[in-house]
Amino acid sequence: MERSILVIGAGVAGLAAAWSARRRGAQVTVISAGVGETALAGGAVDDVPWEQVERAARLLGGDLPAGDLAPAARQFAAELGLWDVPQGAAARIATVAGRIRPARGRDRALLDLGPLRRTRVLIPRAARGAWDADALAAALSDEPFARARGLRFLPIDAPVLRFDDERRIADGDLAARHDDPARLSWLLDRLHQALDAAGGAGAILLGPWLGARAPRAEALSARLGVPVGEALFGAGSPAGLRFEAARDALLAAIGATHRHGRVRAVSAVSAGGDGHVGPGDPGDGVLVHVDGEDVPLAADAVILAIGGLAGGGVAYAPPAHRAGPDLPARGAVPFALSIAAPVTLGDARGPLGVVSSMHGPELDVAAWPRGDRPGALEAVGVRCDGVRAAPGILAAGAAIAGRARTVLDAVTTGLRAGAEA
Ligand SMILES: Cc1cc2nc3c(=O)[nH]c(=O)nc-3n(C[C@H](O)[C@H](O)[C@H](O)COP(=O)(O)OP(=O)(O)OC[C@H]3O[C@@H](n4cnc5c(N)ncnc54)[C@H](O)[C@@H]3O)c2cc1C
Structure with a gap:
């Protein structure tokens, strides 16, 4: 039986992942909530x-x-x-x-x-x-x-x-x-x-x-x-429209299903069917919960190609955002994945730590790249071993922590995720 792969995100990383998984004979569905970074960028391919x-x-x-x-x-x-x-x-x-x-x-x-x-x-x-x-x-x-x-x-x-x-x-x-x-x-x-x-x-x-x-x-x-x-x-050039037209044509040509939907959560299901996958567990499959749909989608593996901060995959969520009229209750990790999933967020240095400031990191100091140090806003993403984030869950493109935020890097990790899924 064909392996079934769900790709979340229809930017260039999701497209490359879908193409690569189809080449290996998998049945592929791409689900996406709409525009991401690829559709906003101007057409330079770095x-x-x-x-x-x-x-x-x-x-x-x-x-x-x-x-x-x-x-x-x-x-x-x-x-x-x-x-x-x-x-x-x-x-x-x-x-x-x-x-x-x-x-x-x-x-x-x-x-x-x-x-x-x-x-x-x-x-x-x-x-x-x-x-x-x-x-x-x-x-x-x-x-x-x-x-x-x-x-x-x-x-x-x-x-x-x-x-x-x-x-x-x-x-x-x-x-x-x-x-x-x-x-x-x-x-x-x-x-x-x-x-x-x-x-x-x-x-x-x-x-x-x-x-x-x-x-x-x-x-x-x-x-x-x-x-x-x-x-x-x-930002926002017609190059994005041309990408979307070329993407839709390629997905149709390779026989991948493409549908609209915002994914709320991804959970792995183990061989025991108890909904819990421990470290090292090969995992049996995944369930993907889509906003407004009662029945989750099931697949053998899922590829998170949901983009970084600009693409909607990662949300900036400093503790101050959760404060009422008073100070926030405690410090917290200032970023969150926009999907609930059993994966870890990190940046180029490792897993994210709780910031000491109640207001989150000093963005004017840490946000932008300096010399060879990538900016925090770009570097945050899913921690992976290569493209593997958790059993049955892979990631690609700007969703991955610490990688260059470029079109060809997204192609590289997308192709790899599609091959390994
Ligand atoms: C303004 C701008 C200019 C850029 N300029 C360049 C450049 O000159 N050269 C270069 O090489 N790179 C450039 N980049 C970077 C490059 O475009 C990105 O690194 C690359 O496109 C990332 O692709 P991606 O597929 O990983 O993510 P994205 O293209 O962001 O795709 C993410 C996808 O996930 C979907 N998604 C997110 N959350 C959900 C959810 N919960 N449920 C379902 N779908 C979801 C989104 O709708 C979208 O389809 C630029 C980026 C921007 C924003």
Whole structure:
């Protein structure tokens, strides 16, 4: 009989886990409460935090070679069809904040500046909040990478907005309009004219507007004969919509069931059927309790791919939150898993201790990364031995304590959890 695996969470870690478990013949159900970190991120695909890569490159005086993806991760990325993760070389992407930063890979809608040398990159002006082509061009031209490669960014007048409401609608709505082939052809004509007027260029950089159901930049570039792509937008970009569309297509293609629901609790059931699993007990299976449903879902194993603090898997719960009009009754661990489960929370150093302050940790000191020390907000998660959290319970992605909060790290642990479940 097929093993049954329940994956909680439909971010990139849950998707990788589902894909990997299906490849091994398991029957897979993915249950998710909605948007997590993957759907909020901008489309950069990193293995380690890019600031670390940048620091190391500066120290060594040149770009670092990018490590090859493991074969399973490469296969997964190919089937997802959303990213370009070049072998051997990192991509270079421009952010809307005016930085040029390395990335191990990118959503195919983002412009890769890596291959460009001694050329001009045109940035069309558009009357939209958060898009200032003049300021962006000045900031990007001043970046060390641009100066070293002889890249100049030029703001230009090109009518890339077609209708008046496009000055105000959300990036996702504007991106969705470019899913329409007729609208993409309209944009193509405008970019052709802009290129002619500017006397040619090496690339064109646009806002995060090039497709909501799929990245449209490559089709546009092929027809224009010049690379066109998006700048990276920090949080809430259409890259999240493109991920969700690619995810749903992949889950359907591999025959995994995908359903909506908020999981309240996970419990392991032992061979004795007494609902209690002791340490070392292999466990017989798990029960998953979903909000608003009386009958729990049963499976051979569950994978917690519920994200960290940003994705909803971990909640910030300092003792002060439980205080009434007076002081809290006692100090307490200031984080809680958002699901009741027989697992331990920790960070990179070990299990979490009770903080001495009634108000929780000093977030302004401990929350953010400093040097090589990860910030507390990012490091907290489920303590695991590899990806194993408890008998019958595995974890993947940003739900795991102390791992890098990146897309490719979530893929790595997702693939492993799916294989071991
Ligand atoms: C704004 C932002 C920018 C980022 N930028 C980058 C970047 O540039 N490069 C990079 O590599 N990484 C970036 N990251 C980090 C990266 O996106 C995450 O590390 C990765 O996507 C985590 O994936 P995940 O699947 O583990 O978690 P998530 O994507 O958070 O998925 C968690 C899933 O669990 C579900 N869930 C949670 N609780 C429950 C419950 N009780 N019941 C059912 N479902 C539940 C959620 O609905 C969601 O589907 C960024 C993250 C954010 C938030």
